[in-house]
Amino acid sequence: MSTHTYRTLDVPVSGGSLRVGVWEPEDATDATPSVLAIHGVTASHLAWPFVVDQLPGVRVIAPDLRGRGRSNELSGPAGLSAHADDVVAVLDALGVDSLPVIGHSMGGFVSVVLAHRHPDRITRVVLIDGGLPLDVPAGLGAEQLVSAILGPTAERLSRRWAGVEDYIAGFWREHPAFAEVWSEELERYIAYDLVPEGDAFRPATSYQTTVDDTIDMNTGTALPEALASIRHPMVFLSVPRGLQNEEPGLYAPDHLQNVLAALPSVRHIALDDLNHYTVVMSPQGAAAIGDVLREEVRAGTPIAGR
Helix, strand or coil, X not given: CCCEEEEEEEXXXXXXXXXXXXXXXXXXXXXXXXXXXXXXXXXXXXXXXXXXXXXXXXXXXXXXXXXXXXXXXXXXXXXXXXXXXXXXXXXXXXXXXXXXXXXXXXXXXXXHHHHHHCHHHXXXXXXXXXXXXXXXXXXXXXXXXXXXXHCHHHHHHHCCECCHHHHHHHHHCCCHHHCCCCCHHHHHHHHHCEEXXXXXXXXXXXXXXXXXXXXHHHHCCHHHHHHCCCCCCEEXXXXXXXXXXXXXXXXXXXXXXXXXXXXXXXXXXXXCCCCCCCCCCCHHHHHHHHHHHHHHHHHHCCCCCC
């Protein structure tokens, strides 16, 4: 049984409101440590329940990034800097001065830029299979870039569904990443991802926002500028398999070795027997990263009066 209570709130940001999930320890006080959790490119804040269970006594703050979840109708441009500024508005709304950040997939890229743009709001950075440069061929157009990185995940965004059961049966139930780790939490995540469109339903994630963000992650200037001036303790957790449970995953060993060699301050931890999704969206994955997350939250929680 979870030791947290769950609620949501809407935070005003440029172009509308950002939906935010908050998991609060049952015995929370003003001194309760907090951590910020930033989800992946087509995900939502409901990607995090298994990770929350690994953080007893910790408040977990997790927004739906603009263009996703119940933040999917926000107007205005996306991109890593826009997401970083949105997240600071969330911290302001909740009265949080500074805290550690955990970023999964695209959330890792947002976390790196957040720490660079707003260094006084972040104490430590945990990157989970994202946030470091990907090995992407040069010269790809926008659509090619999205397809090369996301594959069927991007194609899903253009499809329409009769309802949750159709969505599960038509895409998720046979997804190779989740074949061995199906759960009630995953079904809630899937149901939350659907929004009505006429007589049908569509995934909440905006395809155009996904394109804009993917381009910015791979060809924009915000990430390289942030990585060139890392000033916070940063740990990168990698997994061996990718979005379709394939090997190698997003970070092939040779490429990752070269990236880490150029970023000697980043601590690397290689995890076994997990894929890009299950590292956070399964009990096994959350348990595998739990010790690291608890260590980083302890080290990154500001001490009162200092």
